[in-house]
Amino acid sequence: MAMSTPENIVIIGGGLAGAKTAEALRDKGYQGSVTLVAEEDHLPYERPPLSKEYLAGKAKFEDAVVHPADWYEEKNVTLKQGTRATKVDTKDHQVTLADGSTLPYDKLVLATGSTVRKLPIPGADADNVFYLRTVENSDALRETFGKDKKLVIIGGGWIGLETAAAARGADTDVTLLEGAKLPLYKILGDEVAQVFADLHSDNGVDLRTDVKVSEIVTENGRAVGVRLEDGTTIDADNVAIGVGVAPATELAEDAGLDVDNGVLVDGSLQTSNPDVYAVGDIANHDHSVLGHRIRVEHWANALNQPAAAAAALLGQDDSGYTNLPYFFSDQYDLGLEYVGHATGSEDKVVIRGDLDKREFVAFWVNSKNHILAAMNVNVWDVPDKIKPLIAEGKKVDLEQLANPNVPYSQL
Structure with a gap:
């Protein structure tokens, strides 16, 4: 049955996912009304640079902006900057904004992203305690860098490690505190996590x-310091906290959508309400290739999911979003790409290359010798060769997998 074309589409979320949804709708020939509601005053921008090159002072904010202001005019997209959506009424098909005004919609796309997890300890609200989510956060944190400045970072995940690398690049004295036995331990497991521990210690x-x-x-x-449970106090001029993010699902919950670790969406990113879709960090997606639900806070999802959602809500293609999860990181002289999804410490890890030189590919393999995920470190042009192996669920010979002389096409 052919669906009628919606007359107006509202997108809530002024990040990469929201901007890419507007772009995808126009690219697919949609001529109706498109309104993008962005809570920040800025043009929609990408967030990875906030802990990478922008934080390190190696890139301008303009480089992170998804589209210049005139793009929205040329594409006839109404961009409401500095505007917060406070309610979604799925019965009457309207969005209420903070000023009390309402926006009608035929189709709605939620791209509300994530909020930083706050650390519930005394002193966490001090003036010079920094979280990293907005460009203002990144600007303020960079101002704390410099020789003879002591920065204590709480949390050894990707954000904490990238922040440490940027701070050390500016000759800041950095102490990094991690609750697990190694940074990234839960994601990478012992052997590979040790590489990152050594990398930061060496720097x-x-x-x-x-x-x-x-x-x-x-x-x-x-x-002025951070006190540990054992009584140790570490002096600090400033403190940065990176203990993860939570999906911003309040609007979805209040609207009665199915929510469980994010907004539950089907393969085509449609929520439990047929007129509402969700993309990016908040989408808990029924992934047909992986064979299970997954919600990941990766730049690649925000970049690529909108095209699949736009096609589905316009009735052009409901084959769904099948891209494998992907992310990248840069720390000091180490660059990496990660594709797929693994639990890290629970899976077998196969190494192809040299851990000591930090030039290798790590593979996370399940009990059936299927590759779940791979991470290439200072070795390039790898993900496109590995994606088919993960997608096909192909059983591999572990000795051949570890052998750099065996082409991926022959595994």
Whole structure:
């Protein structure tokens, strides 16, 4: 049955996913009304640079902007900057904004992204305690960098490690605190996580693992140190916290959509309401290739999911979103790409290359010898060769997998 073309589409979320949804709708020939509601005053921008090249002072903010202002005019997209959506009424098909005004919609796309997890300890609200989510956060954090400045970072995940690398690049004294036995341990497992521990230690980071933070010590409203549960206090001029993010699902929950670790969507990114779709960080997606639900906070999802959602909601293609998860990171002289999805510590890890030289490909393999995920470190042109092996669920010979002389096409 042919579906009628919607007359107006509203997108909530002013990040990469929201901007790419507007772009995809126009690219697919949609002529109706498109309104993009963006809570920040900025033009929609990408967030990875905030902890990478922008934080390191190696790139301008304009480089992270998805589209210049005149693009929205040329494409006839109404961009409402500095505007927060407060309610979605799926019965009456309208969105209420913070000023009390409403926007009608035929189809709605939620691209609300994530919010940073706050650390519930004393002192966490001090003036010089920084989280990293907006360009203003990144600007303020960069101002704390410099010789003779002591930065304590709480959290050894990707954001914490990238922040440490940027800070050390500016000759900042960095102490990194991680609760697990290694940074990235839950994602990568012992062997590969050790590579990142050594990388940061070799670059002058005071890495402390298996620690628990009890409070941020303050004087006159400013953080001056971080106290551990064992009583140790580490002096700090500034503190950065990177303990993860949570999907921003409040609007979806209030609207009565099915929510469980994100907004539940089917293969084509449609929510439990047929007129509402969700893309990016909030989408808990029924992934047909992986064979299970997955929600990942990756730049690639925000970049690529909108095209699949736009095609589905316009009735052009409902084959769904089948891209494998992908992300990248840059720290010091180490660059990496990761494709697929694995639990890390629970899977077998096969290494092709040299861990000591930090030039290798790591493969996470399940009990059936199927590749779940792979990460190439300082070795390039790898993901496109590995994606088919993951997607096909092909059983591989582990010795051949570890042998750099065996082409991927022969595994």
